[in-house]
Structures are given as structure tokens and as C-alpha cells.
Amino acid sequence: MDTQITVTGEKPVWSRIANIGQVFCEEATLAMDNEKMKLVGVDGSHVAMWELEIPSEAFNEYDSDTELGDQTVPLDIFQKSLKIMKPKDLQSLIISEEEYKLVNAQQELWVGLDKNKPVSPRTPNLDKSQFTSVVIPTDWLVNALVAAKEYTREVLFSTDTAIQAFCLTAISGNGGRPGTTMKYTLLEERGEKPPEGNEAQKFNITHVLPLIRKLKAEKCREVKLSIKAGMPLLLTARWDDGTRLTFFLAPWIQN
Numbered sequence: 609m610d611t612q613i614t615v616t617g618e619k620p621v622w623s624r625i626a627n628i629g630q631v632f633c634e635e636a637t638l639a640m641d642n643e644k645m646k647l648v649g650v651d652g653s654h655v656a657m658w659e660l661e662i663p664s665e666a667f668n669e670y671d672s673d674t675e676l677g678d679q680t681v682p683l684d685i686f687q688k689s690l691k692i693m694k695p696k697d698l699q700s701l702i703i704s705e706e707e708y709k710l711v712n713a714q715q716e717l718w719v720g721l722d723k724n725k726p727v728s729p730r731t732p733n734l735d736k737s738q739f740t741s742v743v744i745p746t747d748w749l750v751n752a753l754v755a756a757k758e759y760t761r762e763v764l765f766s767t768d769t770a771i772q773a774f775c776l777t778a779i780s781g782n783g784g785r786p787g788t789t790m791k792y793t794l795l796e797e798r799g800e801k802p803p804e805g806n807e808a809q810k811f812n813i814t815h816v817l818p819l820i821r822k823l824k825a826e827k828c829r830e831v832k833l834s835i836k837a838g839m840p841l842l843l844t845a846r847w848d849d850g851t852r853l854t855f856f857l858a859p860w861i862q863n
Contacts, residue, residue, distance in 0.1 A: 615640075616667060616700040618695065624826050624847075628658065631822055636683055638678070638681045645662045655858040656855070657732070663849070665849065705721070741832055742794060752790045756788065757778075759778035764776070765808070775792075808835070812857075823853070831843055840858050
């Protein structure tokens, strides 16, 4: 990289990077071009993966005519930069050949650039047309997952066309009782789209609940859940400024 890259944004941009990324890992792979910034991370057990794309329009200033190849960046530098920032405060990320630097009106943080070429995580190549998708309010999903966790960690995600609903089913013990099924009915009069197929797959919600809580805190109003039996959960979240999160979680398959 021959030139310096500088991008400037308000606190919410940096907060999403710090809070969502650190749910699963301490560092991420960062890449940039003239259209977007992209961060990708994988959790330590390699069952969950996230990809955060932030378009240039989400920043107040975006000076990245130079393409930045995959670089490893520690996420705690973003978290530390938030501590004394106000919501409308501006902060710049400056990337040079030697370091990352975060600069706002109150402080300046820096960390040396990792010279080792990172192993870039590979996003699963899924045929999304084979999945059944529903869009669910984040508030409802947080409450439902908290309730399900009272019974078990392994929860069945399913869609039911007969009642036009997305369902979460949690059963204590080895297929015994007690248990619960929570249903969110998707109504066209609310502008919602009912599921087009019946699908069901079990997932470990210890990976899902912390993420959904962070999405709620980051003012993400709804999430899209895409389900297919035997396949990873595909979760997509969007913000009004065009930022998009894609999250993959391996299915719970019992031998």
C-alpha cells in the first residue's frame, strides 16, 4: 500500500464494528475498495461466521481510491475508541503502511499493522433460492430466545405455512418435557411476507442470542432468517445507511 487511506464517520458506524464483531472474536479481516469497507470474522469453534459490509455512503468522508487487500485488525481498538465519544462525534480511521489509527476530538489510538498475510475466511456458497426466509422484529426475537434458553440451548427454528408463522421450539431433556413453542405470525396487512415453505432446523442459540442482543442495542429493527433442513442458518440485518450484516451458523445435527 503506497498511500494512506482515511475514512471518517459518526459513532454508530464504529459501534457496530466493535460490538457486533466482538461477540465472536477478538480480530477480523478488513478489506476496502472505493465502494465499501468489509470486515469478516469467525468464532473460535468455527461454527459461526459474520460479514459486515459498510458502504461508502455510511461515512461522512470516504477517501479510499486505493484498494486495501485483506488485513487483520484487532477489534478492541474500536471498542476502546467509543468510551468517551458522543453519538454525533466524528472519528477517522487512518491506515498507513505501518499502523491503524483511530482519531477523534478526545483521543487518538493506534496499533501496528500485522505484516503477516491473514488467512481470509471463505463465505459459505449457499443457494439462497433453496431456503425459506422470514423477516422478524429484533425485539420479538430477543425475547423469544431468552425464553427458549430457560429450557435448552438447542432450539428448533421452523416455518409453518398453515398458520403463516415462524416458530421457535425448545424442549427440556432428551425429547421430554417441559417445553415451549413461540410463534410469530407474519401478517400481510402489516406489510410482512408469510413464509412460502415449511422448513425446520435445530441450532445452538448460545451463538445467536448474544448477536441478536447486540443488533437490538445497535438499533437494528428486524432481521431476515433463512432456513433449510441440514444447512446453516443464514441471518441478514440491514441499517438505514446501507450497512449490512450477514451471519452464518452451522446447524445442530445430532448423531
